[in-house]
Amino acid sequence: MSFLQYLINGISIGAVYAIIALGYTMVYGIAKMLNFAHGDVIMVGAYVSYCVTSYLGMPAIVSILVAVVACTVLGIVIEGLAYKPLRGTPSLAVLITAIGVSYFLQNAAQLIFGSAPKNFKSIVTMQPLTLFGGGLTITGEVIITIAICVAIMVGLTLFTSKTRMGKAMRAVSEDRAAAQLMGINVNQTISLTFAIGSALAAVAGVLLCSTVPTLMPTTGAMPGIRAFTAAVFGGIGSIPGAMLGGILLGIIETFSKAYISTQFSDAIVFSVLIIILLVKPAGLLGKQIQEKV
Amino acid sequence: MKKLLKNKTFLANSRIYLTVIVAFLVMFSLSNAGILSSSWKGYLVPICAYISLAVSLNLLVGICGELSLGHAGFMGIGAFSGIIFAALLKDVVVSDTLRLLLAMVGGGLLAGIVGFLIGIPVLRLRGDYLAIVTLAFGEIMKNIIGNLYAGVDENGFHMAITTSKMALGEGGKYIINGPMGATGVQKLATFPMGFLLVLFTLFVVLNLINSKEGRAIKAVRDNRIAAESVGINVTAFRMKAFVVSAFLAGMAGVLFGLNYSSITATKFNFNTSINILVFVVLGGMGNILGSVISATILYVLPEAMRSLEDYRMILYAVVLILVMLFTWSPKVKEIVSVISAKLSGIFKKKEVETNG
Numbered sequence: 001m002s003f004l005q006y007l008i009n010g011i012s013i014g015a016v017y018a019i020i021a022l023g024y025t026m027v028y029g030i031a032k033m034l035n036f037a038h039g040d041v042i043m044v045g046a047y048v049s050y051c052v053t054s055y056l057g058m059p060a061i062v063s064i065l066v067a068v069v070a071c072t073v074l075g076i077v078i079e080g081l082a083y084k085p086l087r088g089t090p091s092l093a094v095l096i097t098a099i100g101v102s103y104f105l106q107n108a109a110q111l112i113f114g115s116a117p118k119n120f121k122s123i124v125t126m127q128p129l130t131l132f133g134g135g136l137t138i139t140g141e142v143i144i145t146i147a148i149c150v151a152i153m154v155g156l157t158l159f160t161s162k163t164r165m166g167k168a169m170r171a172v173s174e175d176r177a178a179a180q181l182m183g184i185n186v187n188q189t190i191s192l193t194f195a196i197g198s199a200l201a202a203v204a205g206v207l208l209c210s211t212v213p214t215l216m217p218t219t220g221a222m223p224g225i226r227a228f229t230a231a232v233f234g235g236i237g238s239i240p241g242a243m244l245g246g247i248l249l250g251i252i253e254t255f256s257k258a259y260i261s262t263q264f265s266d267a268i269v270f271s272v273l274i275i276i277l278l279v280k281p282a283g284l285l286g287k288q289i290q291e292k293v
Numbered sequence: 294m295k296k297l298l299k300n301k302t303f304l305a306n307s308r309i310y311l312t313v314i315v316a317f318l319v320m321f322s323l324s325n326a327g328i329l330s331s332s333w334k335g336y337l338v339p340i341c342a343y344i345s346l347a348v349s350l351n352l353l354v355g356i357c358g359e360l361s362l363g364h365a366g367f368m369g370i371g372a373f374s375g376i377i378f379a380a381l382l383k384d385v386v387v388s389d390t391l392r393l394l395l396a397m398v399g400g401g402l403l404a405g406i407v408g409f410l411i412g413i414p415v416l417r418l419r420g421d422y423l424a425i426v427t428l429a430f431g432e433i434m435k436n437i438i439g440n441l442y443a444g445v446d447e448n449g450f451h452m453a454i455t456t457s458k459m460a461l462g463e464g465g466k467y468i469i470n471g472p473m474g475a476t477g478v479q480k481l482a483t484f485p486m487g488f489l490l491v492l493f494t495l496f497v498v499l500n501l502i503n504s505k506e507g508r509a510i511k512a513v514r515d516n517r518i519a520a521e522s523v524g525i526n527v528t529a530f531r532m533k534a535f536v537v538s539a540f541l542a543g544m545a546g547v548l549f550g551l552n553y554s555s556i557t558a559t560k561f562n563f564n565t566s567i568n569i570l571v572f573v574v575l576g577g578m579g580n581i582l583g584s585v586i587s588a589t590i591l592y593v594l595p596e597a598m599r600s601l602e603d604y605r606m607i608l609y610a611v612v613l614i615l616v617m618l619f620t621w622s623p624k625v626k627e628i629v630s631v632i633s634a635k636l637s638g639i640f641k642k643k644e645v646e647t648n649g
Binding site: 096 | 354360414415417418421422424425426428429430432433435436437439440454563567570571574575578603604606607609610611613614617618620621622623624625
């Protein structure tokens with residue numbers, strides 16, 4: 001029974017990773033940049049939600065909405081101020097700028113909220129579900145996290161395949177120049193991608209801090225790197241890949257903590273990543289691009 | 294001699310060496326004369342270590358064209374193996390300087406060997422994927438080093454990665470104590486040794502760049518397929534650059550590790566890798582003197598801004614973003630050139646007016 005318990009917990013952590021990884025993978029697919037500031041947007045989202053619930057006394061659902069709106073605006077502003085002027089320059093220049101943005105967000109949060117961890121009150125009030133006469137306990141957080149993740153997956157898949165905006169996004173990520181020739185507003189589409197990615201980051205931040213209730217300026221850094229790994233794992237640029245990669249990563253992490261070693265879970269997770277990339281260099285669901293001479 | 298003076302690379306290289314030597318002499322005499330405050334004296338060795346790290350990473354990123362996000366991993370291997378070597382040699386080698394030197398060679402070699410072993414599978418990947426795998430490598434190294442136990446007792450040297458397997462006899466002493474890191478390290482690193490390391494790093498990297506190998510590596514960077522088609526063994530040359538870079542980073546790590554009385558593995562995390570990369574990019578990719586200067590300035594800058602307290606890292610971040618925008622963005626560059634043209638126009642007009 002403990003196996004099932006670990007599996008469910010793994011899927012729950014993996015679902016959070018998957019939501020974060022979606023932001024990474026969409027931005028990489030469309031702007032071909034590694035957005036290292038994404039992890040810190042998660043942190044900002046969590047802080048906004050924290051402030052709304054504890055200082056303004058608003059209900060949890062309102063705090064999520066406010067966090068989503070704030071992060072969406074933040075994502076658009078970051079893209080417009082820091083990344084847009086660098087479009088078309090070497091990817092390393094954009095990468096360093098993203099790191100600058102990440103430092104900025106972390107230190108701004110430290111300046112405003114201090115470096116002491118805040119105790120994030122879980123947004124979930126649901127009672128834990130006990131199955132098999134106490135053999136299996138599923139907490140409300142786990143259920144809500146998995147439910148939200150599934151909803152986001154379905155919504156995003158429908159959005160990219162059915163709507164005009166979604167189709168434009170896919171077109172831009174496939175071939176930016178051709179998309180522009182077809183009359184797609186590339187700049188607007190990239191901004192939209194950042195907006196969606198940041199909104200998802202806000203949701204992920206609230207879910208993450210509901211499960212692990214300590215909130216610090218560096219809260220987003222490690223889950224950010226993990227989720228980034230997950231995005232690569234599934235094939236960076238691929239939306240189903242990010243979901244699969246995130247959930248697999250969560251399961252691997254939980255299992256290696258439970259069955260192999262708690263201290264070395266990081267090493268195991270990253271070793272698996274290296275092995276996967278050696279066997280399938282474009283990730284699990286990534287497209288192998290043929291090189292033209 | 295005349296021929297040598299006309300040689301462009303010779304001139305450029307001697308300018309780099311000269312700058313470094315003059316800077317060393319000035320700082321050394323300042324610190325000996327007691328003009329330098331003690332906190333500034335404390336910066337000297339880390340600056341040397343970071344210069345070596347930046348130059349060795351520049352070999353990989355600037356010359357070889359491979360983005361590496363795990364340079365701190367090699368630094369960490371060097372630091373912790375150097376601490377172990379130095380502790381083990383304590384009774385064998387009396388001279389502190391010689392012990393530091395041996396530890397540096399040992400730590401460098403170990404980092405080089407790990408670089409080689411990692412390089413075999415990893416160098417099959419390219420571009421962003423290579424960057425990600427090096428990031429993963431750095432995290433793995435931090436994780437392993439952070440759980441390493443090493444110590445000496447009457448039965449000799451023990452090393453393990455769990456507490457349970459680590460049973461030291463009576464009178465045994467831990468050199469590295471798992472997540473607590475290395476404590477009670479004898480501070481062997483000195484500024485002159487740091488300077489020698491910088492010189493050695495420059496010597497290795499500059500000679501490599503200007504050799505047959507270096508030209509082949511640059512050819513691979515500029516056009517891999519073309520380089521391959523003229524018979525350059527791409528993998529072998531990338532491997533060479535990777536191993537040399539790891540070796541030098543390991544040596545710098547030893548110097549860094551032996552500069553503090555205690556150090557933990559968390560020092561060698563992703564942020565440190567990124568900081569070294571920032572040194573390289575802001576100094577100019579492929580520009581060795583640039584790396585030296587930017588490593589120095591960017592290390593000192595946040596330390597010098599300590600009086601600004603909480604605002605200093607925010608300022609650092611803003612400076613970083615602005616520098617990237619001003620050096621790379623075509624739009625910002627255009628605006629700057631327009632403004633500077635207008636400004637010079639105003640001044641010229643004024644000159645004309647005053648003259649007239």
